[in-house]
Amino acid sequence: GNSVTQMEGPVTLSEEAFLTINCTYTATGYPSLFWYVQYPGEGLQLLLKATKADDKGSNKGFEATYRKETTSFHLEKGSVQVSDSAVYFCALSDGSNYQLIWGAGTKLIIKP
């Protein structure tokens, strides 16, 4: 069945460091891929998405490229800020039903 695997957290970085949060998936066909962010005490917000291979989603300085050959959708940011501290969820939709398949989430801690 379909699945999403994220790197385990917490990931702790210093401000202005480069960020990569790995996400790989297993799915049949051509799923859509998503990154959501959850700030402390809040609901989830869509951060970015990609709907086909080689698409790059981007938002707020974050980027992720849909790599079908490696079944990956890694989240990157060139220079993180303390305000980026949050939990990041990778998810996929195979378009066959109304649900998303979720990764377990990766907690990111940015220290000043």
Added chain:
Amino acid sequence: SQTIHQWPATLVQPVGSPLSLECTVEGTSNPNLYWYRQAAGRGLQLLFYSVGIGQISSEVPQNLSASRPQDRQFILSSKKLLLSDSGFYLCARSGGSPGNTIYFGEGSWLTVV
């Protein structure tokens, strides 16, 4: 804008008491609606989803139930809460087709004591 209202934002309930969490959606017709639960420090668990009025699909057997009395209203209920029901409950919506992007409300914190 398509807004999701969810209330109450926080509540503390004794074991065995009833529960009602309400969610309403603005700005869209015939949305798909969802209830998720997030236990402390853990990932998301889909509890229920609905593709239309009166149509509820349950993903996890439990003492919770959901109802959709109106197109843009989704209610999560329990007759008798358990300690294990504590968590962060999120209402969400998507468009009318499979694979549409899901958008979330601000969540409701439930503590069962």
